[in-house]
Amino acid sequence: MNKPIQITDITYWVGVNDRETDIFEALWPIPKGVSYNAYLMIDEKVALIDTVKNSYVTHLLDKIQSLIGTEKQVDYLIINHMEPDHSGAIDIIAQMYPDITIVGNSKTIEYLEGYYGINQNVMVINDGDVLDLGEHQLSFHLTPMVHWPETMMSYDIQDKLLFTGDAFGGFGALSGGLFDDEVNVEYYEDETLRYYSNIVGKFSPMVQKAFTKLKGLDIKIIASTHGPVWRTNPGLIIDHYDRWSRYEAEDGVVLAYASMYGNTKKMAEAVSRGLVVGGVKEIRMHDVSRTHVSYMLKDCWRYKGIILGSVTYDVNPLITMKHLTDLLEAKQLKNRTLGIFGSYGWSGGAEKYLRGFAERTKWDLVEPVVEAERRPSKDILDQCRQLGKNMAARIVKDA
Ligand SMILES: Cc1cc2nc3c(=O)[nH]c(=O)nc-3n(C[C@H](O)[C@H](O)[C@H](O)COP(=O)(O)O)c2cc1C
């Protein structure tokens, strides 16, 4: 995708694919990369919507110049989001086009100065303001905390195209296809949920506020800063976002366990059987020490039931389980049904910690909470199966 791709009569994708970064935000694995989508609108005025990570600036410039040549100027740079995966090329773009006007809200401008020392040629817009590009007008909609305090969206009134910043974006570089009708949608739905749960999910109430605010807009195309452009079925990704940000979940259970020598694992296996006997088909079983927390978080955002089981290690759950529970608390996932089990060798600790987690999250706790001292007995394994069945009865509609 070394050439721009036309989206509407005047708008082009001029983004890049990052296939080199392994860990996004120094936390989240991206084995299939990520795209940084920037867009160029060529009207009487030329407007660039967002930029790319700084190491990819030459690719962005090549694409811009292949469209407008080396003489013509870019008149406006619209900044929907200041996170460096999109703002990283601002200073080089500002040097290349010294007369460019940088457009953002009052918060954007603070960050622009703070990160890049830029305070000249800046236009501060307010919520609802409109910028005239010639034939097309762009309206601006402040959507604070739909990832950062300064995040906003820009809307091409004529083409009904919404530039959404990180919202509706997903992991996974673009492998030739830009539009939702050119790609395997299921893959990007899944990677969009992973991106949502890892990055945006904590701000779900603000996503809901943004939805209320954008209600009046007729949206035909969603152009996010990551992943595909949704032009054929934008309603699909809008519906997903609406449900995810209301913490709605599907029938299914995440069963995550921590075990060093197999005793707690045995309990997890018994729970899984109980789930199936109870009618659960979608079970996502994870050894927390082996699956990256990014993927477990995604599954927890997707499914109604979450069952956590841990061995006791130094009076606590194994640290990999604590990593998962810490992140679930930090992301403030709500409205889940929880099951707990644990094991210990002498005085315990894991089960107590997980009960505390249940209280802090206020999730519905399914009985029994099962705890094994050393090797789980037949009775303990029966209780584990019962936990699975009881969870099934709570979450499967026709169980
Ligand atoms: C490094 C280590 C630390 C442990 N710390 C505790 C502890 O603080 N309290 C406790 O009751 N048991 C502790 N145990 C015992 C384990 O919880 C117990 O052996 C358990 O049955 C192991 O389950 P697993 O086979 O699923 O790993 C510890 C075990 C190990 C190997």
Ligand SMILES: [Fe+2]
């Ligand atoms: Fe972001």
Ligand SMILES: [Fe+2]
């Ligand atoms: Fe981003």
